[in-house]
Amino acid sequence: LAEKLQNTFKKLKGKGKLSEKDVKAAMREVKLALLEADVNYKVVKNFINKITQRSIGHEVLESLTPGQQVIKIVNEELTNLMGTTQSKINFASKPPTIIMLVGLQGAGKTTTGGKLGGLLKKMGKRPLLVACDVYRPAAIKQLHVVGEKLDIPVFSMGDKVNPVNIAKAGIEHAKKYGNDVVIIDTAGRLHIDEKLMDELKNIKSEVNPHEILLVVDAMTGQDAVNVAETFNSQLGIDGVILTKLDGDTRGGAALSVRAVTDKPIKYIGVGEKLSDLEPFYPDRMASRILGMGDILSLIEKAQASLDEKKLKNLEKKIRTQEFNLEDFLEQLEQMKNMGPLSQLIEMLPGVSNKQLKNLQIDDKELVRIEAIIQSMTPEERRNPSIIKASRRKRIAKGSGTSVQEVNKLLKQFEQTKKMMKQFSDMEKGLKKGGRFK
Ligand code: GDP
Ligand code: MG
Numbered sequence: 001l002a003e004k005l006q007n008t009f010k011k012l013k014g015k016g017k018l019s020e021k022d023v024k025a026a027m028r029e030v031k032l033a034l035l036e037a038d039v040n041y042k043v044v045k046n047f048i049n050k051i052t053q054r055s056i057g058h059e060v061l062e063s064l065t066p067g068q069q070v071i072k073i074v075n076e077e078l079t080n081l082m083g084t085t086q087s088k089i090n091f092a093s094k095p096p097t098i099i100m101l102v103g104l105q106g107a108g109k110t111t112t113g114g115k116l117g118g119l120l121k122k123m124g125k126r127p128l129l130v131a132c133d134v135y136r137p138a139a140i141k142q143l144h145v146v147g148e149k150l151d152i153p154v155f156s157m158g159d160k161v162n163p164v165n166i167a168k169a170g171i172e173h174a175k176k177y178g179n180d181v182v183i184i185d186t187a188g189r190l191h192i193d194e195k196l197m198d199e200l201k202n203i204k205s206e207v208n209p210h211e212i213l214l215v216v217d218a219m220t221g222q223d224a225v226n227v228a229e230t231f232n233s234q235l236g237i238d239g240v241i242l243t244k245l246d247g248d249t250r251g252g253a254a255l256s257v258r259a260v261t262d263k264p265i266k267y268i269g270v271g272e273k274l275s276d277l278e279p280f281y282p283d284r285m286a287s288r289i290l291g292m293g294d295i296l297s298l299i300e301k302a303q304a305s306l307d308e309k310k311l312k313n314l315e316k317k318i319r320t321q322e323f324n325l326e327d328f329l330e331q332l333e334q335m336k337n338m339g340p341l342s343q344l345i346e347m348l349p350g351v352s353n354k355q356l357k358n359l360q361i362d363d364k365e366l367v368r369i370e371a372i373i374q375s376m377t378p379e380e381r382r383n384p385s386i387i388k389a390s391r392r393k394r395i396a397k398g399s400g401t402s403v404q405e406v407n408k409l410l411k412q413f414e415q416t417k418k419m420m421k422q423f424s425d426m427e428k429g430l431k432k433g434g435r436f437k
Pocket of ligand 1: 034102103105106107108109110111215243244245246247268269270271272276288
């Protein structure tokens with residue numbers, strides 16, 4: 001989706017003054033891109049109408065940079081579509097806050113329950129996970145495993161007890177042991193059926209959760225939206241957690257869910273690890289869809305894992321083009337702590353899939369890279385451009401690798417350098433009040 005939209009906007013940006021015809025042609029392309037990304041048809045229609053109306057008004061056609069203006073409008077409307085602001089969990093004034101996770105089988109409820117518990121624990125809460133899926137054979141065990149990994153207590157009563165009673169007992173347990181948040185993991189089905197809904201309604205009416213969060217799999221596209229609509233109309237939900245967004249390149253579900261159900265997306269699942277859950281920010285998602293790259297998330301992530309001083313230092317080096325192979329090695333090692341390199345780089349604007357492929361680096365490779373860099377002289381590390389054929393041969397021999405591997409490393413280094421520069425230019429733009437504004 002991002003790529004298609006970027007192409008459309010590239011055409012617009014190049015133009016001086018826009019005619020109504022230009023705008024309409026661009027909107028047709030935007031419409032197609034959205035439909036292809038599996039965005040709900042009604043949502044697309046409304047969206048395009050709104051943007052077209054705004055775009056052919058004075059604010060665009062009379063402005064000096066009409067192309068930019070259109071992009072700004074699309075960005076704003078995309079953000080509106082997804083809810084404008086970040087929606088948080090509503091905590092009960094009198095603990096425990098009861099959060100009930102519902103959704104189809106395989107959507108990610110159990111995993112997400114753990115992830116959410118982990119996030120809340122980091123916020124200083126004392127969550128309790130309650131195992132109410134008594135149908136899937138290994139569901140209770142799965143929750144215990146998740147809880148153990150995160151060091152979060154799990155309450156279960158086996159699979160012979162009615163889920164309503166388990167939920168109630170779990171809440172009593174929480175009160176007794178001072179857990180201020182109760183996360184109830186419920187059973188799913190392959191499809192929505194009456195029995196499932198009745199059970200969920202029973203739990204709802206007996207425990208009065210403060211938050212019913214629907215967990216949906218973003219990769220199911222339109223189906224995710226249909227599921228959300230049905231759960232909302234039959235059970236009533238307070239928000240959505242969209243999982244597997246790491247595998248959903250089209251982003252269609254994220255765009256439609258809010259518009260169709262009028263319920264906010266509160267969190268997104270972005271990977272299989274228990275730390276892969278993030279608050280959902282509509283404006284960032286919009287920028288990401290527009291191909292700007294999710295700079296703010298990237299900066300936040302970098303700040304959380306990187307040593308601030310080192311980062312500043314690095315930034316200066318990149319700006320002054322002093323970034324060398326030693327920094328590169330240090331950078332690679334630090335990035336290891338931030339999760340897969342590819343996930344980070346994906347967020348950078350203007351990075352193509354091909355560039356990404358060239359940059360895939362795993363831990364084993366890191367060891368080889370380290371060996372190669374260590375086989376270089378300090379002079380070579382500081383000034384890689386002097387590493388010509390004969391030096392490459394020597395380095396390969398010294399590190400027990402091949403000339404091809406040395407070549408590859410030098411190429412990766414050049415690419416990283418280029419990308420780091422892109423990143424720092426972008427950041428400068430942001431500080432000047434960029435991001436379309
Ligand atoms: P449940 O049946 O709704 O409880 O779903 P589970 O929690 O058992 O998850 C089903 C599968 O989806 C598991 O293999 C999870 O690891 C995986 N999963 C859950 N969330 C995510 C996510 O955000 N990204 C990815 N890639 N996988 C996820
Ligand atoms: Mg489950």
